[in-house]
Amino acid sequence: MSLEFSAESKKKIAALCERYPTKRPVVLAALHLAQKEFGHLSDDALRLVGTTLDLPYAHVYGVATFYTMFRREPGGRTTIRVCTNISCMLRGGYEVLDEFSAKLKLAPGESSKSFSLVEEECIAACANAPAVLCGTKYFLDVTPAQVAAIIAELEREPRPEGEVA
Amino acid sequence: MALADRNTKLVSAKFGNEDAKTLAGYEKLGGYQMLRKALAMRPEDIANEVKASNLRGRGGAGFATGVKWGFVPKDAKEVHLVCNADESEPGTCKDRELIYWDPHLLVEGMVISAFALKAKHNYIYIRGEMMREYAVIAKAVEEAYARGYLGKNILGSGFECHLTVHRGAGAYICGEETALLNSLEGLRGQPRLKPPFPAIKGLFGNPTIVNNVETLMNVPFIVDKGGAWFAALGPGRSGGTRMLCVSGHVNKPGVYELPIGITFRELIDEVCGGVWKGRKAKAVIPGGTSMPPLTYDELDVPIEFDALMTDERIKPVEIAPGVPFDMGGGRQLRSMAGSGGVVVMDDHTDIPKAVWRIMKFYAHESCGQCTPCREGTGWMTKVAKRVADAQGKPGDLELLASIAHGIAGNTICALGDAAAWPMLGFLTKFRPDFEAALAASGAAA
Structure with missing residues (x-):
């Protein structure tokens, strides 16, 4: 199943990309947005962040699993x-x-x-x-x-x- | 020019004033006037005032801010200023309050500092869990852009300065400045080898100055009244005031801006209404859990960077009874002023249990890069837990000390030391408590 960011998130990500010399620094913000939209960071959500920011899946996976606020399984509201x-x-x-x-x-x-x-x-x-x-x-x-x-x-x-x- | 007294409030002057959080309210109180003044100065003159002010880093290390700024190479093409707002040191709760109550003071301090450093693209790295404060600072930055305090050609000066608020996502280690830079660059938050230091090669490979929230918020006052005035507020080589966060077993815990050099005993008895329930202080963590603790008899030491490291009334940390810990070159470790997080434990406190909880934190937060820290913090947690639970084994205290000694100084960043120092410090100063726990386990110390 492939996921897509909402128009609002796409806009936020695009605006943030202007604030850094490359897209990679936006990965934390994009992961926060993905978690907001999809509830948790499934493999598909990580792939979406990767394709959005031109980052390999492995990189996004490494980042997502380092920080405690990101969850790979569904959670409560x-x-x-x-x-x-x-x-x-x-x-x-x-x-x-x-x-x-x-x-x-x-x-x-x-x-x-x-x-x-x-x-x-x-x-x-x-x-x-x-x-x-x-x-x-x-x-x-x-x-x-x-x-x-x-x-x-x-x-x-x-x-x-x-x-x- | 005089020493600060307990009524001297700089960075906390607007605490409780909801109106001051808005741009209009901040301007009404004279906000952004110091930026106007600074933009009419030469950048190097601002840097010189900061140097003269004896402002020292409020994040924990107490390094002279002006000296740090001076490390940026003069011919640097692009420089960055990064505010470390990743406050996570247990016992420390000042930056969160500072951002919440006076976000524009942080913005003003950053633009002035960026002007002094000739830094165009700058960042605030704010801890992920600080969601309320993120909303506050993000709004302040937006307001400042709209009003022309950020952006191109600020107030017609020709100076261009951008500020981006960058949210973390839960990792104590990102308070370590090179881990913070890696996290800002979109990597896992693992510390970098030093040298090169960030002032030479930092964010995106450019010279970068990383300063704490409170540090940067003091800069407008230095521009306002001068470095000499600021230096005179504090004793010795420590200028200004200090935000102290007092938690634990006192009657009035709180976040207080106080003169540097107030003693722990004055802080506890006079500012915080004494130890609760009529009890006596047993152990006091002087500046975040990474710092070796003090005993009741050591509380007359002033809370000042140099005093905590050198005052002979503080017993040096040992690796075994009678054997001092060597920080290198024979230097002894007493304690440090750290982050201003003062944690008071009364004489009913279960010290081995408290130490277990501190170790559990470091084991949880170790980034896993260096073996001594990754493995050692976990081992210390495990052994401290069984000692605290009266399930200890003979030799456990020596084992704890030897693991701690094996970590200290042998890791890329200071997290290893931050775990090892309190372990050794508590063992040095509260050994009878651990021995009693071992005796309760049926294991002789």
């Missing part, structure tokens, strides 16, 4: 990134992650249709630990008791990461 790194751990980050895990019935790394649950490394919100990141929205100073309300909010108002791609 909202990715819930729960930081458990040192500052968050010291103030209960693992308890928050466990609560998300129990409420969503997802182990970290797993997805449902609505959510992907991710145990995240430091998200630069240490002064408000424990911190949870969902797209452009931060949940700060989170306690396990707040987790149910956060999930309800995200069900009402999903935060797909592609909104800024």
Whole structure:
């Protein structure tokens, strides 16, 4: 099955190509856009990025598999990134992650249709630990008791990461 | 000209002011006036002011910004300025706030710096996870273009400057400047061998200066009031103020702009309301998890680049009890001011568990290029985990130290050191905690 970028994405990619001496630097942006449009980076999505930017499939594959935000399998609509790194751990980050895990019935790394649950490394919100990141929205100073309300909010108002791609 | 006090706010002056985030609001507060002033100066005069200011890199290394700029070859045809906005060092949360609250100050600082460096095509490399901040800075850049602060012939000066915001996609290593450049070029974010240093051969093979967000945001103030004024704000060879991010077991965690040279004890007790629950600080990470920790007795040291490296009140890191770690040429490792991320752990903290979590991070983020780091960070995580879980084996502490020592200094980039130093540092200063964990495992240390 061959995929195609939307007209809007094609325009964005073309505009970005003007900002660099070659097309290769646009690969991260194109992968973000492909993930936004197709939900995940299938082999076909990687091929599309390759043909769009005149890059070999192997190169695109290498890049896509290096960075943690890119996913090769379908995921949930909202990715819930729960930081458990040192500052968050010291103030209960693992308890928050466990609560998300129990409420969503997802182990970290797993997805449902609505959510992907991710145990995240430091998200630069240490002064408000424990911190949870969902797209452009931060949940700060989170306690396990707040987790149910956060999930309800995200069900009402999903935060797909592609909104800024 | 005087030392900064706790009310001196430069880069954080507009925190909490929603209006200042817009171009109109920023201009109303005097925004882009320093760019006007700079464009009437000679580029080399700006560079000289920055040199005189004793501005030091706020990303972690504390290298003198003016000196770094001076490495660009005079006959360079094309130069790039890249802002490192890949903030990911655990415990560090200042650049994210700075971008969010004052995006135009970053743009203004970059255009001025680009003018001083004669750099035409410039980039902000922003961490992929910072989606909210990406939206903020991308909008600011767009506004600046529309108003003629970016683009061709800026404010009629003839200077052409372009700024592109480049999103990462999740990789701590891309905060390392050569990994960042590779990522910007559309490659996997793996560090390059140095030399050549980026100032000689960086982005697209051209001389490139990579500066941290906070560093660049200080430049307009230097143009405004002069390098000597900025230098006088701080002690010794460290000019200006410092953004400190305090997290962990304090009553008032936060991101604070403070005088350079405030001590850890003053920071914790006076600024952050003391350690929570009436407890005592046990361990303090001074500037991001890559830096060796301090003990309660070492907290009277000023938070200043040189002091953290040389103050004799800080016990040097050892590879075994009584055997100092040699950084090369007999140089001892005490600690470093790093990224400004101060993590406070109280006296109830499970130190081996905290160290396991720190090691797990480095194992996750190792780019895999160098064997000592790729394998060693994984081994340290595994061994630290079993020690923390009271499943340790006899000799595990020596094993941890020997793996760390095998990584330090033997990798292309500093990520290896960043994992090894805290491992050795915690073992040096909190050995009884590890010994107790081993005893609980039924294994004698």
